Amino acid sequence: MSGYIAICHRWEWIFYGFGIVATIWAILWFIIIKDSPADDNWILKSEKKFILDSLNPVESPGTPWRAILTSLPVYAIGMAHFAYCWGYNTYLTIIPLYLQDVLDYDTDGHYHTMISCISYILITLLLFPSGYLADWLQMNNYLSTTQVRKFFNNISFFLQMALLLMSGYFKDLVAVIACSSLSVGLGALAMSGFLANSLDIAPQYSSIILGISNSFAVLPGVLMPFLSGHIIQTPSDSEYKTMFFIASAVYLFGFFFYAIFASGKVQPWAILHRQPSISLEILESDVKSQNVSRENSKYRK
Template identity: 85%
Template sequence: MSKEIIFDPTPLYLRKRYLIYILGFFGYLNLYTMRVDFTIAIIKLTENRTVNNEDGSYTYEQHFNWTNEEKGIALSTFFYGYIGTQVIGGYIATKFSGRLVFGTGILGAALMTFFTPILCYQGISYLYVSRIIIGICSGLSYPSINAVYDKWCPPYERSRASSFGISGVYVGTIIGLSLSGYIAICHRWEWIFYGFGIIATVWSILWFIIIKDSPADDDWILKSEKKFLLDSLNLVESTGTPWRAILTSLPVYAIGIAHFAYCWGYNTYLTIIPLYLQDILEYDTNGHHHTVITSISYILITLLLLPSGYLADWLQVNNYLSTTQVRKFFNNISFFLQMALLLMSGYFKDLAAVITCSSLSVGIGALAMSGFLANSLDIAPQYSSIILGLSNSFAVLPGVLLPVLSGHIIRTPADYEFKSMFYIACAIYLFGFFFYSIFASGKVQPWANLNRQSSISLEILESDITSQGVSRENSKFRKNKNEC
């Protein structure tokens, strides 16, 4: 298949789409700081505080005397709103505006986060409602970024754009947990919510001012980049959502099953590994050291995301691998290594070895972000938000099912019971590996190919751009390519 390869003569530091990628990263970062802050704040809200009385005695009191059941409900209500809004968010973003849904969702979560302290004092029922609304706003926002990438991201920048954006999830988790803990100890607990709420609100204002729905609507973009984007993307409006085709498409199922397998392994790390360390290796998982150890895995995956995304794009640009081959290669090498490292964790009895293997297992998951996560932009760019919403809804299930399953299997607890959980995780990884290998595709699907023939964009060296300047004419040439 012959495709036109278009160079972008715009200097790297003047490319508007790179600003969109950066703001997308910070958008995800804000979403996750507001998601995890409550898990730290609730400890401060319900802990016993020492109060010195005038007579020299002291008593204990709590900010809020909530029962364990009430605390459990408060922690879970976020997911009540989050699970059911993924597909809705993707559909609205596709139908109307990804920019609007992404920005509005984060702004809504920011406002509810800011008012959380006031609602806590009003009663725990008000807190439940606020956490549900934050979940709804987060669920609407999460998949909608793909509708923005659809309008702004050239085909051969999709891996790095997706990887860089999703790295905000892990950076946001680290920052959210760390800063919440610091604020809870050194300042008033209310500032956990005030701080993250204000920061996310400022981000939302910048997002709406700077970002436009498409290059054609943007008056601030350089003409050279606008021409490049319009030529390389050849944007068209979708005439409707082909639900039947989406729901019966094997490449879509491949993305969903891979996403489910990835999240099952990730939740095994979050849920089973701490229990294994505590019950089998007799390591205190409630201490400060465990928090540091957990952060290592997030740092690893963050550091690997951008290089792996860039490498995936580079392999396509230089015609070493087709889009389909790149997606399968990165996804499957990630699943194979994660499976092996997770299984090794279950056989080691040395603390350092278990922590190393399990942390590497999470970190190597960065490769899969250039596999299944970016794949929806390949097979159906204009419907990628819907597909991401569907797959992420499916991927939430391991967080619900795995704790229940572990409660039935891990009873003693004994070493063989934990091995059973690791075997199950490996089996799911293996199923995801083979299903994705067989049915995944990097080609635009027939039901999504509505007169939309995306050209292939190539990066040019910054030194070439600097020497030749923005006035350089848009260079074009033909290159044979077997597959998108």
């Protein structure tokens, strides 16, 4: 879409268009979303009562920062996110340059706009089926939560690594585009791996863990331009192969780190003790019994 906007209009409208959409979304968010189900006016009263009745108060001891920052499963999520985004940034920055410098392909035309959509179409097609399959395997006890996360994450990383390496050895334009696009598209499988994992290990702290994970994820966007600028000088085929080897090595590192240290179990520091839900009738009966006992004690005196 951005390619067509830049060609048919001006490049500034890429930012204007998505900025307008984001602003509309933010306005709707503040209007519709509430802090608590009790404040939500968009749901039925019966649904609201069901939600509120099913909630039990929990103790809030505060955020266990030390436990989070020293947890290997948390770092497994972060390292997997780092590896995923390194490969993704390779697709965004290195592949177009490789097509232009080595394969003499014009990356400024309408055809390139269509090609850049392929990977995102694949992500859309694979994302929902892989999520349903992951849940099905888990609910039917074919695999544990830990096994499901590792399976989807690591099969995604392995295939992405292999396809990215193949992209550097093919000299056929169609083959390179197919391998690189499929490599990014198969990243949808990893969404059922590391990206959902924070909800498994610490549901109430998942937003904090995802924030830490995103901190790892932005590093490839900072490091890759410096690294590619240092390695790609001529530019030549061998220099681009070096970048593909580095990306594959990062995938391999993420593969093994996640396979060894990831977990699908709630961590001990993330277990909150639920307070018993006490109904109003029980409280009233307790108060009455206490009053009766007090009256009896007065008569005895």
